[in-house]
Each structure stands twice: as structure tokens, then as C-alpha cells.
Amino acid sequence: xxxxxxxxxxxxxxxxxxxxxxxxxxxxxxxxxxxxxxxxxxxxxxxxxxxxxxxxxxxxxxxxxxxxxxxxxxxxxxxxxxxxxxxxxxxxxxxxxxxxxxxxxxxxxxxxxxxxxxxxxxxxxxxxxxxxxxxxxxxxxxxxxxxxxxxxxxxxxxxxxxxxxxxxxxxxxx
Amino acid sequence: xxxxxxxxxxxxxxxxxxxxxxxxxxxxxxxxxxxxxxxxxxxxxxxxxxxxxxxxxxxxxxxxxxxxxxxxxxxxxxxxxxxxxxxxxxxxxxxxxxxxxxxxxxxxxxxxxxxxxxxxxxxxxxxxxxxxxxxxxxxxxxxxxxxxxxxxxxxxxxxxxxxxxxxxxxxxxxxxxxxxxxxxxxxxxxxxxxxxxxxxxxxxxxxxxxxxxxxxxxxxxxxxxxxxxxxxxxxxxxxxxxxxxxxxxxxxxxxxxxxxxxxxxxxxxxxxxxxxxxxxxxxxxxxxxxxxxxxxxxxxxxxxxxxxxxxxxxxxxxxxxxxxxxxxxxxxxxxxxxxxxxxxxxxxxxxxxxxxxxxxxxxxxxxxxxxxxxxxxxxxxxxxxxxxxxxxxxxxxxxxxxxxxxxxxxxxxxxxxxxxxxxxxxxxxxxxxxxxxxxxxxxxxxxxxxxxxxxxxxxxxxxxxxxxxxxxxxxxxxxxxxxxxxxxxxxxxxxxxxxxxxxxxxxxxxxxxxxxxxxxxxxxxxxxxxxxxxxxxxxxxxxxxxxxxxxxxxxxxxxxxxxx
Numbered sequence: 001x002x003x004x005x006x007x008x009x010x011x012x013x014x015x016x017x018x019x020x021x022x023x024x025x026x027x028x029x030x031x032x033x034x035x036x037x038x039x040x041x042x043x044x045x046x047x048x049x050x051x052x053x054x055x056x057x058x059x060x061x062x063x064x065x066x067x068x069x070x071x072x073x074x075x076x077x078x079x080x081x082x083x084x085x086x087x088x089x090x091x092x093x094x095x096x097x098x099x100x101x102x103x104x105x106x107x108x109x110x111x112x113x114x115x116x117x118x119x120x121x122x123x124x125x126x127x128x129x130x131x132x133x134x135x136x137x138x139x140x141x142x143x144x145x146x147x148x149x150x151x152x153x154x155x156x157x158x159x160x161x162x163x164x165x166x167x168x169x170x171x172x173x174x
Numbered sequence: 175x176x177x178x179x180x181x182x183x184x185x186x187x188x189x190x191x192x193x194x195x196x197x198x199x200x201x202x203x204x205x206x207x208x209x210x211x212x213x214x215x216x217x218x219x220x221x222x223x224x225x226x227x228x229x230x231x232x233x234x235x236x237x238x239x240x241x242x243x244x245x246x247x248x249x250x251x252x253x254x255x256x257x258x259x260x261x262x263x264x265x266x267x268x269x270x271x272x273x274x275x276x277x278x279x280x281x282x283x284x285x286x287x288x289x290x291x292x293x294x295x296x297x298x299x300x301x302x303x304x305x306x307x308x309x310x311x312x313x314x315x316x317x318x319x320x321x322x323x324x325x326x327x328x329x330x331x332x333x334x335x336x337x338x339x340x341x342x343x344x345x346x347x348x349x350x351x352x353x354x355x356x357x358x359x360x361x362x363x364x365x366x367x368x369x370x371x372x373x374x375x376x377x378x379x380x381x382x383x384x385x386x387x388x389x390x391x392x393x394x395x396x397x398x399x400x401x402x403x404x405x406x407x408x409x410x411x412x413x414x415x416x417x418x419x420x421x422x423x424x425x426x427x428x429x430x431x432x433x434x435x436x437x438x439x440x441x442x443x444x445x446x447x448x449x450x451x452x453x454x455x456x457x458x459x460x461x462x463x464x465x466x467x468x469x470x471x472x473x474x475x476x477x478x479x480x481x482x483x484x485x486x487x488x489x490x491x492x493x494x495x496x497x498x499x500x501x502x503x504x505x506x507x508x509x510x511x512x513x514x515x516x517x518x519x520x521x522x523x524x525x526x527x528x529x530x531x532x533x534x535x536x537x538x539x540x541x542x543x544x545x546x547x548x549x550x551x552x553x554x555x556x557x558x559x560x561x562x563x564x565x566x567x568x569x570x571x572x573x574x575x576x577x578x579x580x581x582x583x584x585x586x587x588x589x590x591x592x593x594x595x596x597x598x599x600x601x602x603x604x605x606x607x608x609x610x611x612x613x614x615x616x617x618x619x620x621x622x623x624x625x626x627x628x629x630x631x632x633x634x635x636x637x638x639x640x641x642x643x644x645x646x647x648x649x650x651x652x653x654x655x656x657x658x659x660x661x662x663x664x665x666x667x668x669x670x671x672x673x674x675x676x677x678x679x680x681x682x683x684x685x686x687x688x689x690x691x692x693x694x695x696x697x698x699x700x701x702x703x704x705x706x707x708x709x710x711x712x713x714x715x716x717x718x719x720x721x722x723x724x725x726x727x728x729x730x731x732x733x734x735x736x737x738x
Contacts, residue, residue: 065483
């Protein structure tokens with residue numbers, strides 16, 4: 001079976017230590033996490049982990065089983081790229097002088113739908129959200145001019161499928 | 175409900191009492207002293223057993239839990255006290271034993287400062303606990319303990335660890351205890367799909383060669399009766415895993431032995447002949463399946479289990495029946511037809527005869543010099559009439575005890591299965607004897623294993639636990655030596671043991687002791703040991719280079735099980 005990028009979404013109680021518990025599941029099986037994001041959700045006190053991994057579907061199913069087994073995990077799902085809407089964010093810090101010396105930079109910002117977040121006498125900061133490839137394209141365009149700092153977030157995503165966590169929580173309590 | 179202001183330490187003891195835990199095992203130290211002070215106050219209500227090492231405490235708690243089906247409790251201080259529990263926690267996790275472990279921790283103001291005896295036991299224990307929690311707020315104590323007991327014993331049982339900072343043990347709270355009955359993110363028992371029962375029943379009803387492999391799930395689900403009824407009605411040959419031993423009487427006509435690396439010939443061989451393989455409360459461990467690529471490929475697989483993550487984990491399942499086996503076996507019973515699988519059962523009997531002729535007979539009726547381990551087990555069978563709880567350690571003696579003991583009652587076999595923890599049996603037998611004082615408890619231990627927790631003889635001395643200890647001494651780390659003989663051209667690297675005088679050691683702990691070197695003395699020595707009302711230590715010098723057969727070499731197929 002071939003490996004593919006899967007986005008794993010874990011709905012859980014907001015508890016200390018759960019991140020550790022979930023990451024050991026991957027560590028134990030020597031699976032590299034491509035990206036990891038934790039945030040609160042639309043439901044009070046419920047957190048969501050978004051974990052991107054490259055593995056076979058058979059193994060991702062087993063991982064989901066191990067994750068759901070954790071006491072404080074409410075539900076875990078996995079989706080392919082086609083089944084989810086996802087983006088990542090990146091920040092580029094660049095010397096301010098370049099903005100005026102190198103016209104190509106302005107074109108790149110415009111063409112890639114990036115935004116200038118702040119401009120100071122020494123540097124300016126570009127923010128770009130989108131798919132990883134789009135961020136990489138902008139990165140490659142800006143690289144020749146010199147990037148002072150670059151950082152990219154983990155993936156955030158929502159699924160096309162409905163997840164019904166509130167319903168699930170009500171059902172388990174009744 | 176009325177409340178009262180008490181210290182966190184006293185709250186811990188009251189939580190234990192509220193959960194009915196009046197027998198606990200542990201070892202004191204700085205960061206848990208306030209709790210021990212309250213254990214002193216409540217000593218007429220709660221019996222704390224002082225072991226000689228924290229590992230002894232947790233294995234004793236495991237032995238207690240396994241023999242009673244209740245939650246075992248182990249308590250230790252921070253730092254080394256906590257880390258010494260880790261092997262037992264891992265053992266309980268892989269063998270699904272319900273435990274609540276309580277560890278002291280440095281004061282919350284010192285957390286993360288590398289304080290004296292500080293270890294991050296929460297991080298250390300995370301991969302080997304079902305759940306863990308560090309209490310840094312005194313008011314959390316009742317709720318966390320209630321959750322811990324609920325989690326440990328519900329669903330697929332497992333170990334839970336509660337770490338309590340020292341300041342919290344001194345702080346006071348209004349104590350009010352309510353048992354936990356649900357946690358919104360936790361579903362201990364999955365729903366059973368009624369359709370899966372019918373599909374499974376149809377497969378079983380139409381099978382010509384159905385075969386059951388059952389594990390500890392039958393015992394944990396208290397489903398021994400339901401299991402027996404089902405097996406008899408559908409007339410299906412049934413084999414157990416190592417932890418399934420004693421859930422179904424050894425001598426039952428439909429009990430065809432044990433599967434796995436050193437299991438019986440017939441069930442291993444015929445795993446690859448059956449048309450429907452029915453797995454009940456077991457997890458297809460690699461020691462059971464051998465090479466997965468060639469394991470029961472011809473068969474439709476039905477898997478009854480309480481843990482959804484076990485389905486398809488190792489063996490692809492055609493029908494998964496989720497739920498507690500007590501309920502799923504009850505539900506499927508009316509759907510099953512009464513059957514007779516006489517010729518199929520005969521295949522098992524024929525292969526047993528081959529195993530008997532080539533292996534068992536020579537083991538039980540040896541005429542060569544050197545007592546065999548099987549002869550010792552057989553003597554114990556005779557003297558106890560199969561009524562004893564057999565606690566075995568890890569190694570050759572464990573496999574022989576598993577293969578040759580005649581089990582009559584459930585919960586009669588306690589051993590470290592999944593983790594294979596040497597040093598398990600001596601402390602576990604103490605817990606087992608305390609949990610079932612009315613039963614004979616016999617620990618079968620190798621000379622290597624005996625020396626891994628030999629200090630627990632001190633616990634026997636102090637508690638007078640009437641455990642019978644049999645050391646099968648072959649002056650080798652026998653199982654590793656067997657592999658060295660078979661696969662490493664007899665290069666006995668670090669497996670030769672120069673042993674102490676075990677009898678003197680036992681006598682040093684005021685335990686009656688005897689040593690047998692000749693076959694002729696064996697029967698009377700075992701009889702004298704069983705007749706004793708007190709703890710008793712029997713060393714039997716067995717043949718040095720005996721091997722355990724049958725055997726499925728690592729990576730081989732189950733049907734390639736070797737008789738020699």
C-alpha cells in the first residue's frame with residue numbers, strides 16, 4: 001500500500017499531558033510528524049489537534065485506534081488532502097531597503113496574494129497563507145534577495161465531512 | 175452529604191477506603207510521608223504491606239489484582255521510588271491488569287527545579303499507563319482518585335498512576351467522595367453491532383473446521399461460564415493463549431491446549447487448517463501468531479474483543495464483534511446451532527498423540543539422569559489436585575508450568591505474559607496469596623528469576639504469607655541458553671549461573687526450606703511442601719540443559735511448529 005499525506009484531527013479534552021500522550025503514539029512506531037497544530041475549537045473546553053503524517057491508510061487507521069483509546073480523546077478522524085480544506089501560514093522578514101531597490105519583490109508579493117504585515121525602517125514582514133507549495137514558491141522567489149527570517153506554521157484544516165462532536169459528547173453522556 | 179476538613183494525605187487514604195481498597199502494597203519515602211502517617215492512623219482499616227523494593231510492591235499488587243479481579247494498589251515515594259514502579263506498570267499495561275499507583279512528588283513550588291528525588295514520573299509513565307495525573311491542588315484529590323479507579327477497572331483494564339506533590343498532602347480540603355461512573359470522552363465498552371453477531375453466527379454454523387483461540391478477555395470479562403456453554407453447544411475445539419490459561423478447564427474434552435511459541439502441537443499446526451478462526455478476548459501477539467504472512471490465511475477470522483484498536487491490528491478480521499465478551503457470547507449463543515465436529519476434533523487428538531509420544535511422555539516419565547521440570551509440575555498437580563493458583567515467572571519453567579499444569583478453576587494462572595518480566599513471580603505470589611488466602615498459591619520460579627526479586631522473601635518473613643515457592647534450578651538462564659543452543663551454535667554467552675545456597679537464604683528469612691536432587695525424593699518433598707501451613711521453599715535441581723518443545727522459531731509459521 002502506498003504512503004500518502006493524511007490529516008489527522010483529534011478532538012480532546014483540554015488537558016495537560018495529552019500532547020505528550022499523543023506524540024508518544026507516533027514516536028513508539030517511529031512515525032515522523034510532518035506538522036502539528038493544537039488549538040481550541042467551536043466547543044468550549046474541547047481542543048483539536050491537527051497532525052499531518054505521511055503513511056499508508058492501513059497504518060493511519062491503526063494510529064487512529066491508538067489515539068482514540070486515550071481516555072481524554074473524544075474522537076479522531078483522518079482525511080486525505082482531497083477531503084479537507086487546509087492552509088498553512090508563513091512569515092518572511094526582509095530588509096526594508098530591498099522593497100525599494102528590487103521591484104521584483106513587490107511583484108512577487110502582489111502575484112502571490114501575500115500581505116505586508118508591518119514595515120519599519122530596517123525590515124518589513126510579509127505574511128503568506130496558502131498551501132505548502134504556494135508558500136514554497138514565494139520562498140524560492142524571495143530567496144535570491146536575502147530572507148532575514150522565515151517561519152511556517154503547521155497545517156490547519158477543516159474537513160468537508162461533518163464531524164458532529166457536540167452530538168457525540170451528548171450521546172456519550174446519556 | 176456532610177463534609178469535613180481533612181488533609182490531602184488523609185483524603186488519599188479515605189479515597190482508597192471508599193473504593194474498597196483495604197490491602198495495598200508499598201514502600202515509604204520522603205515525598206509520600208504524609209500519606210504514610212495517615213496510613214498509620216488508619217491501620218485498623220487498611221492493611222499496608224511493606225515490601226522490600228517498589229518493584230516488589232507493584233508486582234504484589236498485580237498478583238492481588240489478577241487473583242481477585244479487583245484493582246491493585248501500589249504506593250511509592252518520588253524519584254527512585256516512582257521509577258522502580260515503572261517495570262510493573264508496563265507489565266500491567268500490556269497484560270491489562272487494573273492498578274492504581276500512587277507516587278509522592280516534590281512540593282509543587284519545586285517542580286522542574288531538579289529537586290532532591292524529583293523525577294518527571296508523569297512523562298516517564300505516559301506510554302505505559304492507561305491514564306495518569308499529577309495532583310497539584312488538594313481539592314482535586316477525590317475526583318482524580320474516583321476517575322483513576324473507574325478508568326483502571328472499566329473496559330479493558332489497565333494501570334493508572336497518580337502523582338501527588340508533597341504540599342498537597344499537607345493542604346486541607348472539604349472531603350466529599352463520589353464514585354466516578356462516566357467520563358464524557360471515554361467509552362469503556364464499545365457498542366455491539368447486532369449484525370456482526372448474526373454474520374459471525376452464520377460463519378460458525380456453516381464452518382466445517384471451526385477453531386477458537388481465547389485469551390485473558392474471557393477471565394477479565396468474567397465470562398468463563400458463557401464461554402464454556404458456547405464451546406460445548408457449538409462443539410468447537412478451543413485453545414488458549416498464555417494469559418487465557420485456566421479460563422477453561424485443562425482437562426475439558428474441547429480444550430486442545432495452548433497456542434504460541436511453546437504451545438501445543440495440535441492447535442498450532444491446525445491454526446493453518448481451520449476454516450473459521452474465532453478469536454475471543456485475545457490480541458494476536460507475535461508469540462501467538464508467528465509469521466503473520468502465513469498465519470491462518472485460509473480461514474475467515476472472527477474477533478471478539480472489548481478494545482476496538484485490537485481489531486485488524488495484527489491479523490485482518492472478517493467479522494469484528496465488539497463489546498464485553500460476557501455480553502457478546504451471551505448474545506451469540508441462541509444464534510448458534512448445536513453441532514458435532516467429531517472428525518475435526520479427532521485431528522487434534524491425533525496430533526496430541528504425536529506430541530505425547532515425542533515430547534510429553536519423555537518429559538513426564540523420564541528415566542535419564544536429571545529431573546525434568548515437567549515432572550515437578552506433575553507432582554504439584556497430583557498434590558494439589560489442580561486446586562492451586564500457579565504463579566510463574568519468565569523463562570523455560572514458565573512455559574513448562576503453562577504446558578503441564580492441570581487447571582481446574584479460573585484465575586489459577588498468574589504470570590507475566592506480554593512483558594516477560596523476570597522477577598515477577600515471587601512478589602506476585604505474595605499478592606495472590608493475600609488476595610485468595612483460602613487457596614493454595616504455588617510460585618514456580620527459575621534460578622535466574624528468583625534472584626531478580628529475591629529480597630521479597632523479607633516480605634514473606636514479615637507478613638507470614640503462606641506462599642509455596644518452588645525454584646527449578648538448572649544453573650542456567652535456561653530459555654536464553656536454549657536459544658543459544660539452537661540458534662547460536664551453543665555459545666553460552668552470559669547464561670551460566672553460579673548460584674547461592676538458596677536453602678540457606680530461605681532459612682535466613684525463617685522460611686522452611688528443602689532441596690531435592692534425586693527423582694525419588696521429589697514426590698515426598700512436594701507433598702511435604704503442600705502440606706505445610708506456612709510458607710515453604712523448595713529447590714529442585716533439574717536437568718541443566720533441558721529444552722522446551724514444541725517450539726515455533728521466531729519468524730516461522732505456526733504450522734512449522736517443531737517437536738525437537
